Amino acid sequence: RQWRKDLLFACYFSIPVFVISMILTQISPFKNWLADRSWLNISREELLTFALATPVQFISGRRFYMEAYHSVKSGILGMAFLIAMGTSTAYFFSVFAVAYNAYEKPDETIHQCFESSALLISFVLLGKCMESLAKSETSSAITKLAELSTPFAHLVEDDSKNDYRDIPTSLVQLDDVIAVKPGEK
Secondary structure, three states: OHHHHHHHHHHHHHHHHHHHHHHHHHOHHHHHHHHOEEEOOEEHHHHHHHHHHHHHHHHHOHHHHHHHHHHHHHOOOOHHHHHHHHHHHHHHHHHHHHHHHHHOOHHHOOOOOHHHHHHHHHHHHHHHHHHHHHHHHHHHHHHHHHHOOOOEEEEEEEHHHOEEEEEEHHHOOOOOOEEOOOOOO
C-alpha cells in the first residue's frame, strides 16, 4: 500500500516534468515561453522542472536513500544503492547545469535532465508496486491451494483386499501408500 502511495505521489510530479521537458519544449509557443529567462537568469523550463523533480527525488525517493544508507553501513550494496546513486547523479548534475546556465552565456547552455531522475524513480516505484501486487496474489493463491487439502488420507493397509484406514494427513509418512477415491480432494 505504501508503494502505491509513493508511486501516485511521484506520478503527480514526474508526469508534468516529462510533459514540460519532452513535449512542451517542442511546441513553438510553449518553447519560447519556457526558454524565457525569468528569475535569476534561470529559464522557466529549468525552474519548473527543478520545482517538480525535487519532491520526487527526496520524498518519493527517500526509501531508496534509507535502504542505500543501510546497505553502505552493512557493506552489501544492492539495487537501492544503484537507484539512489543514479537518480542523485542525474538530479545534482541538473542542479549544476541550471546554476551554470544562469551565470554563463546563453549560447553555452548545458541541458538539464530533471526528467531522468524523476521518471526513473517513478518507474522503479511502478515496478515495486507490481512486485508487491504479484506477491500478494501469489500468497492468496497459495492460501486457496492449502484450503483444498483434506484433513484425512486413506492409508492402504492391504492393496489386494482394498483395505483402507482413514488417518489424519499429518500422520502420513514417507513410503506410505495412499488411495485417492474419485471425486475427492
